[in-house]
Every structure is written in C-alpha cells, then in structure tokens.
Amino acid sequence: MKNTFIIGNIPVSDTSVPLVSTMLKSEDYLGAVMVRWGINRDNYLVSPGLYAFGSPGPTSDVFVTANYKLSFDTLRKNLSGVNGWILVLDTRGVNVWCAAGKGTFGTKELVSRIKLVSLDKIVNHKRIILPQLGATGIAAHIVKEESGFNVHYGPVRASDIKRFIDDGYRSDKKMRRVTFGFEDRLKLIPNDFIYGKFYLLGAMAVIFIISGLTRTGFSYRDFSGEGGPAILNVFLAYLSGIVITPMSLPYIPARTFSLKGFYTGAIVFLFLLFLNLAGSNAFEIISWFLIITAISSFLAMNFTGSSTYTSLSGVKKEMKISLPLQISFAISGIIFQVIGKLN
C-alpha cells in the first residue's frame, strides 16, 4: 500500500520519525468504505512503529494505537491541531478492542515497541495515552514496571481525545462508556452481510434443489414457479438475521439474540404467508416457518460477536438452548419441505 499519509520526516536524536497528516484524503475514506464491505479487510494495515503529527517535541504526548489502518486513521483525524507522537503496535491489522481481546494489543507488544523505538530518547516524560478499550490486553502496572512509562487510558472514542487532554487526561463517565447505537450497528452490517455469503449461497442451492422435487423426480420447467420464490424466501431469512435484527436490536422484546432473530424471522414468515409465498400446502407452510426462523435466529445469534455488550457466559448460556433448537428447526424444516413437495 502506498503510504500517502506520510508527508515528511522529523529528525529526532539519532533517527528520523515519519510525519503523518491529520487530514484524511479521499483514498482513506474510500478504503474505509471498502473494508466495511469486507474488501481488503485482512490487509488494511500500516507499519508498526513511531509516527509524528503536527510539530511535536520532547514534551509532546504519545498516543498508542493498533496497526489496522481504520484505527490509525480515526486517531490521526481526531488529532488535528495537536502536536504529538503516535506509537503503532503490531496487531496484525486488527482493531484495538479485538486485538486487545486476543492479546496482540498487549502488554508484551507495548513494552517491546516502546524499547524498539527508544521512546525514552524521543520524549522527556513518562506519559503514554492508550485507548480505553486497549485495557483488555494491557496491564498498566506491568507496563510501568517493565518500561517505566505510565499508561493513561484515554476515552473510548477517538473523537473525545481533545476533551480528554483539555480535562487534564481524564475521561468522564460518558467518554468511558461503550455504546451500541443505530449508527454503530449500521456500520457493521455490510461486513456481516458479505461474510456469510457462502452460507447464503449454500442454503439457496439446497432449497433450490428441493424446490424442484416432484413425485416423478426433478423438474425445473418453470424457475419462477418453484425455485425462484424458494430462493427469495431463504434470502429474506438471511436479511432478517443479518440486517433487520441488528437494525432493530433494542426494540425487539427479547434478551437473547437468538430469540430476537426468531421473532424477526417469524414476522418475515407471516409477511410471506400473507403474500401467499410461504408454500402451497400445510407441510410447506410449516417448513417455511421452521427454515426461516432457524436461519434468522442463528444469524442473529452470531451478531453477539459484533455487539459491544454480550458476555462470554451469557452467550454460552444462550447457545446451550438456542443452537439445538435452531438445528432441529432447520432439519425438520427441510424434511417437511421434502414431504410437502412429494405430497
């Protein structure tokens, strides 16, 4: 990747530090849109190491981030008008919170990166600012022990950084709190939508094959008659789990994501039933209910991983009940579908 965000070099002690712009360019915005859609997502990174922005000196602040370019860009964009240093850790192109959860945005990497760039020769203070969500991977007191640097956890959102500095390196309650608003959820959907494409195509293929079943063998005389609507139903079940449920998450009256997805799937089913698209006999109708709710519930359950408030213990508890139900719904749905076709 061409590093067009580097606009110069700043000589410090016996080395030179690349200077980065705090203004994003159209290609940075384009890259951000692309990774949201899963394009080049696993290779959207910047080189780990030290960068400068503004006109920093030995008293300037040091901000630590991950080497996922989206994280790096979000940080530098919010530092315009400030002078300082950015220390990029090697998180293999993963954002701060996820990398912290995996330990790559971690104590060991931070301590060794501080030594690698000789941070003590760049600045004359012992203050480094980390995003609060990095705390899942960093033990501040151990960083202090091993590097001498004091970790200051900044706000959750980079957009609060200037306020954090102005308030004397303090975050208030609101700056510390992770939210999961409509916009946050909306940003995640394209990637989830693209991610599940093979499951979607697989499910569509299975349902298409079944839709051609007749008592005398397979028949695909009329695509719009059988296979088309069947594929559409599966697609709507997919949308229900991956788009509709996440979008309406706080408004669906259920705690578990699988139940939320089940409800949304049931509504989609009723909608199709109303349009006379949910099968032509009782077996097919029951089958569509089972298949659509199973798909929607399972996919909605997977959104726990994208959400910012589900716990491991909670998801395990949820899955213990939901996963067997989803599987039996899917299997019996397919059996009913076949019976319905041969009926």
Added chain:
Amino acid sequence: MKDLLYLPDVVTLKLYEETCNGCGMCIKVCPHDVFELSGGKAHIIRRDYCMECGACQLNCPVNAIMVNSGVGCAAGIINGILNNTEPSCGCSDSNSNCC
C-alpha cells in the same frame, strides 16, 4: 440512548473488596460502568452490564478482581468447539466477521 442489557445473573465477575486498595483503575477501564468507588473501595454496582472483557482484572494491581473473560461471540464459541480450543473469534486470521 438507553443502555443495552444482556442476560441477567450470568457473569462470572467477582470483586474481593477486602483486597481492593481503592486505586480506581477498574473504574477507568470498564466500558460499562460496572464499578463505583466509595469509602476507599471499589464496589460492583451494575453487575449485569458486565461483558466479561477482563480489562478490570488485568489492570487491577492487587488482584482483587476475578472474571472468566473471553469473547461474547457465538461464532467464536462455535470455532472453539470445532477446533477444541478456547472460544476465539478469528479476527486476525483470514475470513472473520467477529468484532
């Protein structure tokens, strides 16, 4: 916007108040305001909002907090079952939608 609440009474978070030195680090790192400092000690005030990220445990200098931390991610748990490992979303591996 109101806080989203997941399942009640499931989290494994434990705070040993007798060990706590009241440094307030857990309050600084918690993304869901689970703790409060009063009388020189931290207290759990919003247990059900805990997402078991483990930041408080890791940053507690006196080991007064215990939590079975990990990813609250169904795909990660399925990955863990299939690969016989700890639940883990494959964020840094290719193909992943987790987090």
